[in-house]
Amino acid sequence: MSLTYTIILTRVISMKSLKNHLSLIIALFTVLASVQIYVAVDRTIAAYETRLKDDYSVIVVANKGFIPAEFKSMSSMIERSEPISTTQVLERLKGEMSQKNLDLLRLTLPKFYRIYLNRYPSPKEINNLQHLLQRNSSIERVEGFAQTHDTVYKLMLLFKNVVQIFSIAIAAVTSLLILKEMRLWQFQHAERMSIMALFGAPVWLRSAVLFRLAIVDAIIATFILCLVFFVIDYYGFLVAQLKEIGISVQLFNFVSDALRSLAIALGVSIALTFMIVIFPNEED
Amino acid sequence: MDKVIIAQNLSLSYKEFETIISKANFSIDAGSFVFITGASGSGKSTLLKAFYGAIEPKQGQLSVxxxxxxxxxxxxxxxxxxxxxxxxxxxxLIKEWTIEKNVMLPLIISGYTGDVGGAQVQKLLGHVKLIxxxxxxxxxxxxxxxxxxAMARALAHNPILILADEPTGNLDEYSASVIWSLLEGANAQLKTTVVVVTHHIPEGLNVPYLHYHIDAGNINEIA
Structure with missing residues (x-):
């Protein structure tokens, strides 16, 4: 009888506990995945910004020569500047103009500069920079190419905002689901907790079983997240797609991201366990 | 002699306009063995609940x-x-815990889970013939x-007071005799105060005891 009972009890407990664990693990995994997707999108956009920044420059036309330090002193956004050689243009005109006119043109031709920035600017920043540079009387014209501002970039920013809102919504809804699940746990363990209370167990000891479940499930949810991103990383289909548009990015860092995810999972599960322990359901 | 329980004008009730125990005055000395009897619904268990703080006095004072x-x-x-x-x-008893862990419960709560706790549990399981x-x-x-x-669990942490609510109701003769002998032993050897709520006081007890009877909300000592 004893062995049979023990086996049945163990099976019933493990099935019930597996079901209970799964509900919380899935909920926690959803929260972690939504946060990680947001982080990955943010990283992708940052990588794309770097690429755009490297390719982007402002063209300045001036009636006198400037040294790089002069440009740098005009705005903190300016990283470096380089003069654009006019030789190539003049070479092209050699056959069409007389040498005399060509020499005159060389003398009267303004100076062209390419200005590189330390980050990829927004259209507003380009506009401000243009105004700033044009305040200098020696600068005749500034071309910021604001109208050619990358549409893909704008779409990516929009996508990032959508993911952010989506992540917040998922976190809020999932937290409510976790709270419900934990109330269920509290109800399942109510008898044990009330017996412990009769013998003077403090609240933390009575609720230790809930905290233990929350901690174990947070660790499992983080492990599953790592596993999923390991598979994504291993097969590399997402990274390959990003490389096609010139973005090289690490979607999941197996140290810092894993630790952050573990901290979030533990934080969410422990905070919600605290909530149900401190504010028990009146109906219980 | 020190008093373990002192009740002064103690009234107990579950509802606003219903009094179960009315203005009771009594005290229980440390080391005494006390029976509280009364008809079903007379308030015996309610009084016991007040002793371990499951219900609060409606009026009067109670000190444990x-x-x-x-x-x-x-x-x-x-x-x-x-x-x-x-x-x-x-x-x-906690169904998901083994018998050993159930007996260990008060020791876990008090922080004695090592060898000392283990030895105490083994000793008590020996006393109740369930090792x-x-x-x-x-x-x-x-x-x-x-x-x-449950009896072994109640004794595990050497309490100053044992409260027993119908401890032998519906039990076989052998189990009942084990329970009574353990309660007697705790009282006689460890000087633990024992308060038992019951319908019938067993015959042939080897310890002197006090008997309170509850009737219509009043608690009277039976000589």
């Missing part, structure tokens, strides 16, 4: 182990309960055996 039970704080109540052993008619059942779970045991486990 020197702690006032009126508006008692949770920390004080936990402290008091760690010095009380309670035996319930329905055993109140061979230590690894089993409560539903595997008979009612009598479960109550003996």
């Amino acid at each position: 182990g020197g702690i006032k039970m009126n508006r008692i704080s949770t920390s004080k109540l936990n402290f008091l309960r760690r010095h009380i052993g309670i035996v319930f008619q329905d055993y109140k 061979h059942q230590a690894g089993k779970y409560p539903p595997e045991l008979s009612g009598g055996e479960q109550q003996r486990v």
